[in-house]
Amino acid sequence: MPIVSVSMPEDLVDRLDQFAEEHGYSGRSEVIRDASRELLDEFDDQSLEGRLLMATVTVLFDYQAGDVEAEMMEIRHEFDDIVESNFHTHVGENACLELFVLEGTLEAISTVVGTIRATKDVQTVSYSVLPMDDDLIVE
Known part of the structure; x- marks a missing residue:
């Protein structure tokens, strides 16, 4: 799997880490992958x-x-x-x-x-x- 570097404010990184821990993600990379999939699928509604x-x-x-x-x-x-x-x-x-x-x-x-x-x-x-x-x- 390719590694992608992303810059973001420290408070957002802290929120990602907390979210990952609270929701059973293995880490921030998994949260970002999940969020990326969701964002990319957002407008992929064939009915529209x-x-x-x-x-x-x-x-x-x-x-x-x-x-x-x-x-x-x-x-x-x-x-x-x-x-x-x-x-x-x-x-x-x-x-x-x-x-x-x-x-x-x-x-x-x-x-x-x-x-x-x-x-x-x-x-x-x-x-x-x-x-x-x-x-x-x-x-």
């Missing part, structure tokens, strides 16, 4: 292929860390063709919450989510995807 989808993406970040807020605005403009709405608010003392509402294909939505996840200093990204079939839309 070729369908029009609506997604909400919630992003949490420390507004004092880097240029995350500016990066979120750049992402909003870069993907303007599928971003239906974007909302920004402050939560707690130092955190910002960014909410994106997306409409598009699975591939387009996964590209936006991947871009957000790859943004430096983003703390949390969560999302939900719903098919926008005619029978689900009430007029």
Whole structure:
């Protein structure tokens, strides 16, 4: 098995080690392999292929860390063709919450989510995807 080196903050390494111990993993490598598989399989849902989808993406970040807020605005403009709405608010003392509402294909939505996840200093990204079939839309 190839060895891959990954850089991450010490507190994240500590959390990985604690998680591994609490959940019966053999070590952090097994946790990272499991998480990697989960992430890669995340958008591999054949039932959503070729369908029009609506997604909400919630992003949490420390507004004092880097240029995350500016990066979120750049992402909003870069993907303007599928971003239906974007909302920004402050939560707690130092955190910002960014909410994106997306409409598009699975591939387009996964590209936006991947871009957000790859943004430096983003703390949390969560999302939900719903098919926008005619029978689900009430007029």
